[in-house]
Amino acid sequence: MTTVAQEAGAPTGAAPPSDPGAAIVTSGLTKRFRGGQTAVDALDLTVPRGSVYGFLGPNGSGKTTTIRMLLGLITPTGGTCSLLGLPLALALPRVGALVEGPAFYPYLTGEANLRRFDAADPTASGATVRRRVGEALERVGLTAAAGKRYRNYSLGMRQRLAIAAALLGPRELLILDEPTNGLDPQGTREVRALVKEIAAGGTTVFVSSHLLAEVEQMCTHAAIMRTGRLVADGTIASLSGGLATRVSVETPDAADAARVLAALGLADVRSAAGAVTAELGGHAPERVNAALVGEGVAVRGLAVVRPSLEDVFVGLTGEGFDVDG
Template identity: 60%
Template sequence: MAQPTAAADVVIETRGLAKQYRGTLAVDGIDLRVPRGSVFGFLGPNGSGKTTTIRMLMGLIAPTAGTARVLDRPMPRAARAVLPRVGALIEGPALYGFLSGRDNLVRYDSADPTADPRTRAARVDAALDRVGLAAASGKKAKAYSLGMKQRLGLAAALLQPRELLVLDEPTNGLDPQGMREIRALVRELAADGTTVFLSSHLLDEIEQVCTHAAVMARGRLITQGPVEELAAGTHGRLAVTGPDPAEARRVLAGFGVTGLTADGDRVTGDLPADPAAVPDLAEINAALVAAGVRVRGFGRERASLEDAFVALTGEGFDVAG
């Protein structure tokens, strides 16, 4: 678990935040801290409580218990002061289908009391260009694909410079190229000083773009901290590639490697969780050679967020990006 950070360095902080629906705890007393300037991944399977948490943070629903502070102000009490400093895309964009993409953004911008109407057209053009919708800006929103609607919702969140950007499953409905573009945009925004809070059920997405992450499961916050530390806390796996997988499995089992699986000529297994119990890789290599196992590849694989999630929760979920 990461060390606590000073209040001035935190843009989102919750204490005992909970939401109950008809006797069911959707969010179960979470203590969340999002560092300023981070790209913070809010990770968990669908139904784990991510969207409910975000809705409480944005003042859309009231918590059953606990407190939430966003940009050092209490939510939902300070929503009027906080929300103009936040861009958000939650549960997909709300669009007027009979209006063009451009006209939808004009409506969004007109509803912002802080937006200067004299520069509205320039802001709308810049937002459309940034999400790759300039060429389709005149098409009616009802004719947009799901991915195009996601882009338009993101453009609405980017009409003004924001201190905090909250994105709930922002790559939903996008093709692989669209996913890469949105991830690149998130990195650009972070480089410009915007804190990005990104929820996703895609482990690969979090690992590629986020500096920090929190893991949710069944309404509970399992862990949080820098992405590298979360992955480093997992023991990792050992892999051996060669034409003698059965013999390789027998040697590895003798060194306490567990969960051994073979995929063609590649054998992988879990190293012991206790660092003191991890065998010397040189000794394993020597034992493979002594047993006559032919080896084309051998080494320890870097632990991933998938490994960390499975180790923490015993569950798995989508990892594709």
């Protein structure tokens, strides 16, 4: 776990781009490691204030490296970035971050851990620590468990405590690197719900993930990375809006169903494994169903299949979104 206020210092390049409406702007941001590996390649990103921005990519696509550059933890080899339209040193006290695994003491309570954590931040005021720790615990729903030892916390509670550590001051922007990694399903649900709550309170959240479905559920916007490069970005709706919504008809009468769909004017009619699918276009699904039934097709099921971010990724790269987890 890294508090950005503690480890700030590395420059993020000259003349950071500024956009007062944006929480994060990067321009040509690049990181080439000494061994020659380009982990992040000319990344242009604009994260609108108030968004829950999913930074999505398979393992090794450059997400953590980007976040470390944003927070001044490593120096870019090219390009610029800015947070909240401010120089990094001014922005960082307004930014909470969860970047690496939190190092909490197992034998201390959640509250005592946060106090210790806060004490290590030279910009934090000792006079207000009690109130700030209490507020942070409340924000992540750990007030009742404040006096419980960390080692007795569930995985979800541990991660919520880590997020509380990032919320010890008022934050306009919260940057979370894979916050659900390693959590069980319950912990994952807790963290996702917490991210939504924090965003509802007005904080912009930038959250990396290698899980497409997670970003679809949790985020308003997303950027999709692949081998250090930005593949696509925008609102979730606009990303998947480029692909057609399809109707899928489950039927034993595939040939007849295909004929009816084509006669209705649906495009790209395909038959496979007991189902016929086609682009829905402007057709109302209930009318498609009525037409099928009217023509004597035995409809066992009819579903409207909206394109997922995975479809977007596959469509743009020609590859599967190959992740472990």
